[in-house]
Amino acid sequence: xxxxxxxxxxxxxxxxxxxxxxxxxxxxxxxxxxxxxxxxxxxxxxxxxxxxxxxxxxxxxxxxxxxxxxxxxxxxxxxxxxxxxxxxxxxxxxxxxxxxxxxxxxxxxxxxxxxxxxxxxxxxxxxxxxxxxxxxxxxxxxxxxxxxxxxxxxxxxxxxxxxxxxxxxxxxxxxxxxxxxxxxxxxxxxxxxxxxxxxxxxxxxxxxxxxxxxxxxxxxxxxxxxxxxxxxxxxxxxxxxxxxxxxxxxxxxxxxxxxxxxxxxxxxxxxxxxxxxxxxxxxxxxxxxxxxxxxxxxxxxxxxxxxxxxxxxxxxxxxxxxxxxxxxxxxxxxxxxxxxxxxxxxxxxxxxxxxxxxxxxxxxxxxxxxxxxxxxxxxxxxxxxxxxxxxxxxxxxxxx
Numbered sequence: 001x002x003x004x005x006x007x008x009x010x011x012x013x014x015x016x017x018x019x020x021x022x023x024x025x026x027x028x029x030x031x032x033x034x035x036x037x038x039x040x041x042x043x044x045x046x047x048x049x050x051x052x053x054x055x056x057x058x059x060x061x062x063x064x065x066x067x068x069x070x071x072x073x074x075x076x077x078x079x080x081x082x083x084x085x086x087x088x089x090x091x092x093x094x095x096x097x098x099x100x101x102x103x104x105x106x107x108x109x110x111x112x113x114x115x116x117x118x119x120x121x122x123x124x125x126x127x128x129x130x131x132x133x134x135x136x137x138x139x140x141x142x143x144x145x146x147x148x149x150x151x152x153x154x155x156x157x158x159x160x161x162x163x164x165x166x167x168x169x170x171x172x173x174x175x176x177x178x179x180x181x182x183x184x185x186x187x188x189x190x191x192x193x194x195x196x197x198x199x200x201x202x203x204x205x206x207x208x209x210x211x212x213x214x215x216x217x218x219x220x221x222x223x224x225x226x227x228x229x230x231x232x233x234x235x236x237x238x239x240x241x242x243x244x245x246x247x248x249x250x251x252x253x254x255x256x257x258x259x260x261x262x263x264x265x266x267x268x269x270x271x272x273x274x275x276x277x278x279x280x281x282x283x284x285x286x287x288x289x290x291x292x293x294x295x296x297x298x299x300x301x302x303x304x305x306x307x308x309x310x311x312x313x314x315x316x317x318x319x320x321x322x323x324x325x326x327x328x329x330x331x332x333x334x335x336x337x338x339x340x341x342x343x344x345x346x347x348x349x350x351x352x353x354x355x356x357x358x359x360x361x362x363x364x365x366x367x368x369x370x371x372x373x374x375x376x377x378x379x380x381x382x383x384x385x386x387x388x389x390x391x392x393x394x395x396x397x398x399x400x
Contacts, residue, residue, distance in 0.1 A: 115250050116269075117242035122277040123235050126167030130230040131205025133169050138263075141176025151260025158264025165271035168207050168231040171199065172263060175212035192226040204228030207236050209244070211263075223248055235274065244270045352387040 137159045140146045146155055155172070163169045173195070181187070188210065196208045207227040213220060225244050227236035236244075247266040251257060257265060279287075354364040356374035366372030366383045371392065373380055380392040 116246040116273070117239060118278045118280065119239065119243060119273050119276055120278060120280045121237070121239060123166075123240070123275055125165065125275065126205055126231060126235050128167065130234070131163075131167060131169055132203050133163070134171075134199075134206075136171065138172040138174065140174045141178070142174060143176075145174050145259045148258055148260070151258055154258075154260040154264045158267040162267040162271040165275055166235050168205060168227065168235050170207050170209060170267060172267075173208065173210045175210060188222060188224050189226075192224050196226050196228065200228065204230040204232075207231050211248070221252075240270075240274045243273050247273075352383060354381060354383060354389050356381070357389065357391050 137156045138146070146152050159170050159172065192208060192210055195210070196206070199208070200206045205228055207225065210222075210224040210226075212222050214222070223245060225236070225241045227241070244266070247270045248263075251262050251266045251269075254262065254265075350367050351365045352368060353362065354366045354372065354374075355362045356364055356377060356379055358379040359374060359377040361374060361376040363376070364372065364374050364381075366381060366389075368383050368385050368387060371380060371382045382390045382392055384390075
């Protein structure tokens with residue numbers, strides 16, 4: 001059977017591998033491996049290419065017999081935010097952004113959302129007929145990488161989870177001193193090609209991962225992912241390789257994980273992500289931006305409506321005040337009129353009808369305790385408080 005072939009056909013195509021390296025420097029004894037943080041570089045190759053990566057991640061090992069002192073790494077931070085710089089109207093969109101980010105985040109660790117390649121392809125597990133499993137899962141050339149109690153079980157459980165989930169059986173080779181002979185991407189890819197062929201022959205349903213830390217070189221570690229033809233064309237494509245390498249990068253810096261747990265978590269998480277289709281970041285960002293724009297628009301509309309309501313309320317209050325003032329003025333006017341009328345009524349009671357003693361006319365009205373004159377004959381008359389009338393003579397003598 002040919003390379004990745006089925007039936008009687010054969011494939012002369014090679015594996016396509018991808019690698020990654022890290023650069024930096026901190027040490028590990030008993031095997032002289034070391035770790036530190038740095039940046040990663042990617043390359044794509046066409047000849048039986050393994051996925052290759054080298055670099056560092058900011059952590060260290062120490063102690064004889066493979067004692068682990070902890071990975072201190074972590075990525076060096078993305079800065080940003082609008083503390084004090086955003087207007088109040090941006091608070092809600094920012095909260096919406098965070099909510100949307102959390103809602104679409106399939107991972108439990110938000111760090112992997114930014115640091116690990118997203119899976120944008122719907123994949124089906126490789127059929128069992130395309131992969132003839134072997135009983136070995138890993139090789140530790142150092143002899144002390146996977147040495148603590150439970151590490152081997154953790155590692156194999158992670159590798160088995162990858163196989164059960166993807167249908168592709170992984171094999172992890174933790175290289176020892178001989179890894180120093182493979183410093184370039186090309187040399188590692190040639191090694192991956194030869195090793196895959198030696199281990200699996202024409203079985204193209206496996207994936208070989210080579211991992212090597214360097215104690216005395218510019219690269220801290222190098223990692224290569226090389227799938228077989230069937231594994232690559234159906235499951236472990238370029239995007240899936242990036243996912244594997246990114247998760248190895250990510251958990252490499254987790255100081256709470258020992259070596260077995262570190263690799264186990266990387267393979268378990270890789271398998272789970274590879275086999276689901278996630279929303280591409282570009283689409284997710286578009287949705288988030290659209291929601292933010294919508295929220296800002298709603299805030300503006302709500303603000304306009306609120307200002308309109310306030311203006312209407314002020315207008316109604318002014319109208320109500322004007323009406324109240326008008327009613328108060330009318331009430332004051334009525335009170336004045338009432339008081340005037342009351343005064344006139346009281347005044348009216350002070351006048352009495354007087355018959356002129358001189359001419360006998362009855363149409364005269366004179367106020368009590370005052371002197372009045374007959375409107376017909378001009379006779380002067382005094383009216384006392386009891387209403388009695390006396391005629392005032394020319395020599396100021398009064399007569400009744």
